[in-house]
Amino acid sequence: MNISKIIAAGALATSLAVAQEDAWPADEQTDASTSSATEAEEAEPAEEAAEQSNEAAEPQSETTAQTASEPAPAASEQADTRTAYDSSDNAYAENTASAPQKTNTLNSKMGVGAHIDFNYSFLNGLAQDWNMGDETDAPAGFGFDAGIRGRIPMVDYLQFVPELNFHFAALTQSDEAAERVFKQMDLEIPLTMRATVLDMLYIAAGVQLTLNLSSKVTFEEEDIDMGGGLGTTSMEFNEKIEQAGFTFGLLFGAGFFIMERLSIDAAFMLGLSDMYPDCESDLIESMDGGKQMTFKVGVGYWFM
Incomplete structure (x- = not known):
C-alpha cells in the first residue's frame, strides 16, 4: 500500500x-x-x-x-563662343588702333601760332551820288593779312583766340577816264571764341578792332586835254581823304585742320563804323556811311 x-x-x-x-x-x-x-x-x-x-x-x-x-x-x-568674342574684341582693338585718329589734341592746350591770309575788301553803304553824282561802283580790291595768334582753352571744345595782324589792302574805283586807289595799312586785333564741332572742324565768332597805321588815296586821270593843240596827258593827284583812326566790326570764321598743326581758315569781317567819316576832297563829294567788308582765306600753323 x-x-x-x-x-x-x-x-x-x-x-x-x-x-x-x-x-x-x-x-x-x-x-x-x-x-x-x-x-x-x-x-x-x-x-x-x-x-x-x-x-x-x-x-x-x-x-x-x-x-x-x-x-x-x-x-x-x-569655349567656342568665348573664343569668338575674344577674336572679335581683338579685331576691333586692332582696327581701332590702326584707324587714324581725327581728334586734334592741341585744342585742349594753350598755344601760339602764325597765319597769312589773302583778303578781298569793299566799301558798303556809300550814297549813290558819292562820286560827284556819278553812279559808279564802290571801291573794292585785294590785299593780305599776316600775324600771330594765341589759343587759350576755356571749356571742352571751346577756346579763346586773340590775334595781332598786319593788314594791307588797295581798294580801287574807276569811272570813264579816272581811277582812284585807296591804300590801307592797319593793325588788326581780332578777338574770337572758337568752338570745335567735328573733331578737326571749328567755327569762330567775335569782334575785330582796327587801328589805322597809314592811308593814302591817289587819283589818276587819263586823256586830259592840254589845250592849244598840245594833246592829252594823264595826271595823278593825291587827294586828302583821311581814313578813320579806329574802326571795329564783327568777325565770323571757320576752319579745317588738314594736319594736327596746319589749318585752312576762312573769315568774314562785317564793319560797323565809317571808314572815311571826314572827307575833304574837291573831287569826292562825300564818303559818309562807307563801312568796310572783308572776306579772308588763308592758312594757319600752330607752333605749340
Whole structure:
C-alpha cells in the first residue's frame, strides 16, 4: 500500500516537472515574439523614411546623370563662343588702333601760332551820288593779312583766340577816264571764341578792332586835254581823304585742320563804323556811311 502511494507521488512529481518544462519555453517564445513585434513596429518608420529618401534621391540621381552626360558639349559651346568674342574684341582693338585718329589734341592746350591770309575788301553803304553824282561802283580790291595768334582753352571744345595782324589792302574805283586807289595799312586785333564741332572742324565768332597805321588815296586821270593843240596827258593827284583812326566790326570764321598743326581758315569781317567819316576832297563829294567788308582765306600753323 505504501509502495503504491510512493509510486503515485513520484509519477505526479514527474508529470509536474514535465509540465513546467513545457510551459517555460512557451513563456520565452511569448517574450521573444513580443520583442520581435516591437522591433518590427520600430523598424517600419525607419523603412518608410528610407523609402522616401530613396524616392527623393531618384530624381536627383536622374538630374545628376543628365547633367553628367551634358557638360562636354556645353563646355565646348561656351569655349567656342568665348573664343569668338575674344577674336572679335581683338579685331576691333586692332582696327581701332590702326584707324587714324581725327581728334586734334592741341585744342585742349594753350598755344601760339602764325597765319597769312589773302583778303578781298569793299566799301558798303556809300550814297549813290558819292562820286560827284556819278553812279559808279564802290571801291573794292585785294590785299593780305599776316600775324600771330594765341589759343587759350576755356571749356571742352571751346577756346579763346586773340590775334595781332598786319593788314594791307588797295581798294580801287574807276569811272570813264579816272581811277582812284585807296591804300590801307592797319593793325588788326581780332578777338574770337572758337568752338570745335567735328573733331578737326571749328567755327569762330567775335569782334575785330582796327587801328589805322597809314592811308593814302591817289587819283589818276587819263586823256586830259592840254589845250592849244598840245594833246592829252594823264595826271595823278593825291587827294586828302583821311581814313578813320579806329574802326571795329564783327568777325565770323571757320576752319579745317588738314594736319594736327596746319589749318585752312576762312573769315568774314562785317564793319560797323565809317571808314572815311571826314572827307575833304574837291573831287569826292562825300564818303559818309562807307563801312568796310572783308572776306579772308588763308592758312594757319600752330607752333605749340
